[in-house]
Amino acid sequence: MAPQPGQGGRVMRSGRVLGDGRYVLDRCLGNGGMGHVWLALDRTLDKPVAIKLLDMHRIRQRNRRPALTEDMHARFEKEWQSMARIDSPYVVAIRDRGEDAGQVYLVMDYVDGNSLATYMGEGVSLTLEQTVRWSVQVCEGLADASDVEVVHRDIKPANIMINERGNAKIVDFGLARLLDMSETRGAGAGATWQYAAPERWDNQPGDHLSDLYSLGCVMYEMLTGNPPFSSRDGDILSIGAMHLRRMPVPPPKVRRGVPEKLSELVMNLLAKKPEHRPQHARAVIRRIRQVEHTPVAGADGSGPLVPADAFHVNTDYVERIQELERRIRELRLRNPESHPSVVEARFELAELTGRSGDSRGAADRFENLGEDCKRYFGPGDPRALDAFDAMARWIASPS
Known part of the structure; x- marks a missing residue:
């Protein structure tokens, strides 16, 4: 892996040590508009961790607002404490934070797996079992975050990791608020905004109901293979206009095999007005579970089944x-x-x-x-x- 530039051109390399010698960088797992994510070794616990480094120098250069970096630094301190309050098996836990040569960083549990984005897209949909399993788990994570009054604001396939046991975990709670302080959107923001609620397009901060709208976008893609709204030329403003004024084609009309109850739920999640959506993630879980069916077996192993034409x-x-x-x-x-x-x-x-x-x-x-x-x-x-x-x-x- 090539070295990654850091603050003022400072190079991050494998073997570099952070946190007074506690964390040793191994390899870069990915790059983003705000910095890099590294696999590292926590020497104290002798276990792998993921470290997200926020490149304040790069953010200052991109926005041309020197004060912005200081504002974001203060916001970062507040946000990481909020993220650390979330206690959920379906949210990647924040373990530590620190600063190194102008870069602030978060230390979180390492997820051995791939993002949900690698499982679908370009017309590739998931099975019903995967859709139900991962949607319920994401809802559980959102519900646990809501219990401590934390909102994600950037639910999308790239922020949902599927671990080695096949379970979903949400990453990057709160970091979208740092991006919201930016005056401009980078070219890479288009994919994120494919999943943004209408109120977010109206420059409102959003809340837990905005996260549920984004979940509806993700579930739509799980079922059909594509987000509810897209633009051939990637025009973000066109996508925004669709989120604000159009309803997508119901999933069963896009792809065969989608249960009607699941389709109705997704369309409810995509309601333009927050008050018309399900009002809590746990209510969404109950409705997703309606797609599941457990046969009641008789003594001979037989039992009543759902109708032959009902997908479940x-x-x-x-x-x-x-x-x-x-x-x-x-x-x-x-x-x-x-x-x-x-x-x-x-x-x-x-x-x-x-x-x-x-x-x-x-x-x-x-x-x-x-x-x-x-x-x-x-x-x-x-x-x-x-x-x-x-x-x-x-x-x-x-x-």
């Missing part, structure tokens, strides 16, 4: 799906994608997805698997043909 999530399969996801991740760490163990596990996961009540998700998984098998083994390989046969079977299935 059968909770009997959730643990097996999550376990398979974890096993596939571990197999991929040890083997190439074409290894028989990886391919076999993906077949099993696709089939379980269909059995859980998500025929569309199963068809998508089998289609991706078939295309991969064609590339690995050739178009006539039995594994590719089996995957496409299974895809056709689930497409024809009513649920």
